Amino acid sequence: MCPYTVVNSMRDAELYDASQLSRRRGEIVGNKRVLIVGNGGREHALAWKLAQSPELERLFVAPGNAGTVLWNVAIQAQDISALVEFALKEKIDLTVVGPEDPLSSGIVDAFYEAGLRIFGPTQAAAQLEGSKSFAKTIMESARIPTAKWEMFEDPEQAKNYVRTIGAPCVLKADGLAAGKGVIVAMDLESALQAVDEIMEGGFGTAGKKLVIEEFLEGQEVSLLCFSDGEMAYPMVPVQDHKRALEGDLGLNTGGMGTYSPPPIWTAEIEANVMRDLVSPTLQVMRERGTPFQGVLFLGLMLTEQGPKLLEYNVRFGDPETQVVMKRLKSDILPILWACTEGRLSETRLEWKEDVAVCVVMAAMGYPLAYTKGVPIRLPENYQDTVIFHAGTGISDGQLISTGGRVLGITAEGKTLHEAREKAYALVNQIDFPKAHFRRDIGVKGLNPYK
């Protein structure tokens, strides 16, 4: 194994860049200049897929990671004015936003004001993720099945309520808290403690308001939908593994791995979810004058009483996107474009029958304090399995870790078993000292009815 260098990153990215390949062969190149905002595994997966589009003239990723080095621009995802300026200067035809923070800060509104095309919801519509109480209010108006809830601004009242409903219950900071503002309390004492932790602890303004919810039991499924404001198309269903440790133990994380499709999902469930959850949401958002354009991501709990909505996200999931992009047969560029024009119904989405698995390799310590700057070596050749980079960078020509979730090893197989074997075979070949990963990604799908 030779050290993985900037040259390898360039080569890997070039392998997929249709516009560069066509240009080199003297063939006609597409005419669309696309900018992706963000630097995670999700953004690498989007870049990998968009780069394959025959409609692409040139791709940019701001700021990107070592996996997207061929396309990187040194602008942070939160620097909205610099992104607008860049998009104007580079005549970007379409911008695609990965993370929730710039969406909640109004990146879409700023691009619209500058006359630029952008895929994602406005600040008003992004509140579906930015505020748990807003999301719950929309769920109520749209009559969407969800956990019973109450909102509190006073810790004593919150504690009294907890004493009334008892445990288990779920406590959520109202605002964005980087995926860490949710505590599932299995006994009364931890529920009471959680009230203090969220309302007086480290969540800042996100924890000023507290949502307390009924605990729902079942399997979780993530359903991401493309939406043009009028209608939506579901992507393939995904199961994420949110807990840090095997057997779904340990702390909540951004996601330690995904697979698609989960066998527990059926066409009937999908039809119900689209009819009873997705369409009413889009309708209520339209009626409020804040139509939802972008990815509407439903965090679902499949309960004995049917699917219930845990939360909305207003963007592609991470690491859901890694397996979704691996399974998407159609060109993604015309679909994103159609969403920005309210013409989604004129497009078609085709998916591979194959099963996809993504195993996240994280830094030791994640999701708490973790080590950075660890040198990583990747094998030279890994066929059709893809290594999506997340927290990676290049220092002195050497690949190093720069974040908590570092790599997403994403494989495809005819069966879940085969996809898992391929993913873990590659994980075992990666030289990433003290990497933390779960060995049971997708095991839920091997024993779906347990």
Ligand code: AMP
């Ligand atoms: P959220 O950010 O709202 O998706 O919550 C993070 C995680 O907490 C979810 O993925 C679930 O695993 C868990 N969770 C949230 N709400 C509930 C609930 N009402 N019942 C059971 N688990 C929940």
Ligand code: GLY
């Ligand atoms: N993997 C869950 C999320 O992206 O929020």
